[in-house]
Amino acid sequence: MWKxxxxxxxxxxxxxxxxxxxxxxxxxxxxxxxxxxxxxxxFNKWYSEKxxxxxxxxxxxxxxxxxxxxxxxxxxxxxLTKMITDARPAIGSTFAEDEAK
Amino acid sequence: MRLFEATHVFKHDxxxxxxxxxxxxxxxxxxxxxxxxxxxxxxxxxxxxxxxxRLIMVQQNVPTLIRKLFGGDVSYVLEYSEVDPKxxxxxxxxxxxxxxxxxxxxxxxxxxxxxxxxxxTLFVQSAQVKAAGAMSRFASKVxxxxxxxxxxxxxxxxxxxxxxxxxxxxxxxxxxxxxLAA
Numbered sequence: 049m050w051k052x053x054x055x056x057x058x059x060x061x062x063x064x065x066x067x068x069x070x071x072x073x074x075x076x077x078x079x080x081x082x083x084x085x086x087x088x089x090x091f092n093k094w095y096s097e098k099x100x101x102x103x104x105x106x107x108x109x110x111x112x113x114x115x116x117x118x119x120x121x122x123x124x125x126x127x128l129t130k131m132i133t134d135a136r137p138a139i140g141s142t143f144a145e146d147e148a149k
Numbered sequence: 150m151r152l153f154e155a156t157h158v159f160k161h162d163x164x165x166x167x168x169x170x171x172x173x174x175x176x177x178x179x180x181x182x183x184x185x186x187x188x189x190x191x192x193x194x195x196x197x198x199x200x201x202x203r204l205i206m207v208q209q210n211v212p213t214l215i216r217k218l219f220g221g222d223v224s225y226v227l228e229y230s231e232v233d234p235k236x237x238x239x240x241x242x243x244x245x246x247x248x249x250x251x252x253x254x255x256x257x258x259x260x261x262x263x264x265x266x267x268x269x270t271l272f273v274q275s276a277q278v279k280a281a282g283a284m285s286r287f288a289s290k291v292x293x294x295x296x297x298x299x300x301x302x303x304x305x306x307x308x309x310x311x312x313x314x315x316x317x318x319x320x321x322x323x324x325x326x327x328x329l330a331a
Contacts, residue, residue, distance in 0.1 A: 141229035143189040
């Protein structure tokens with residue numbers, strides 16, 4: 049019995065390691081990285097478990113708003129905002145700068 | 150102007166491949182992709198369509214001379230996607246933001262179930278490379294160079310995606326094992 053528990057414990061660690069470990073990317077702004085990781089984890093789970101099965105509730109909206117606000121500030125500081133706004137028509141993006149959903 | 154077109158069949162279902170598309174970075178094959186930020190996301194609750202906008206920061210390994218000429222080795226790409234979960238289609242359109250005075254690279258990608266085997270995913274990619282004013286004297290040479298570079302990166306990108314698919318499949322197997330053992 050204890051052997052089985054040990055194996056399970058190991059499996060759990062490997063799985064958790066895979067899920068939160070090396071599969072994430074840092075944000076352009078260091079201060080946004082924890083918010084990005086939180087959002088990314090939410091999105092990946094939601095996308096595969098809910099969205100693809102036809103569920104239309106956006107569960108990650110709150111996590112996204114926090115992360116988005118942080119990145120927006122960093123992009124402004126880096127002077128990238130105008131470049132992004134100008135490129136939107138070329139890729140058919142219908143998002144506008146002050147759109148925060 | 151040069152066009153590059155390619156199709157590829159991933160031998161995995163669309164659900165898995167479309168998830169892998171969002172989880173594609175980081176992977177060992179594409180170390181030049183440094184950051185991927187989601188700028189906007191919106192889910193249309195009536196149609197079920199998800200719209201996403203991302204900013205990608207790329208840092209290519211280029212010779213010092215080129216770096217000096219171009220004024221840097223960091224470039225940004227803006228990408229807009231729509232995912233229709235009912236039709237099982239993911240479309241992406243992207244455009245370079247930096248070095249636009251030298252070169253314009255627009256890319257269009259579609260992932261959908263392969264009509265010949267719906268358990269597989271058809272990947273259709275096209276890119277349009279156009280040298281800009283500052284490069285007009287060497288336009289065709291620059292465009293050829295870029296299309297070749299694009300071809301190399303495209304096959305590396307497919308390998309990267311396969312790698313992410315493997316990770317997802319391994320995770321599922323592991324989760325199932327845990328469920329069975331519990």
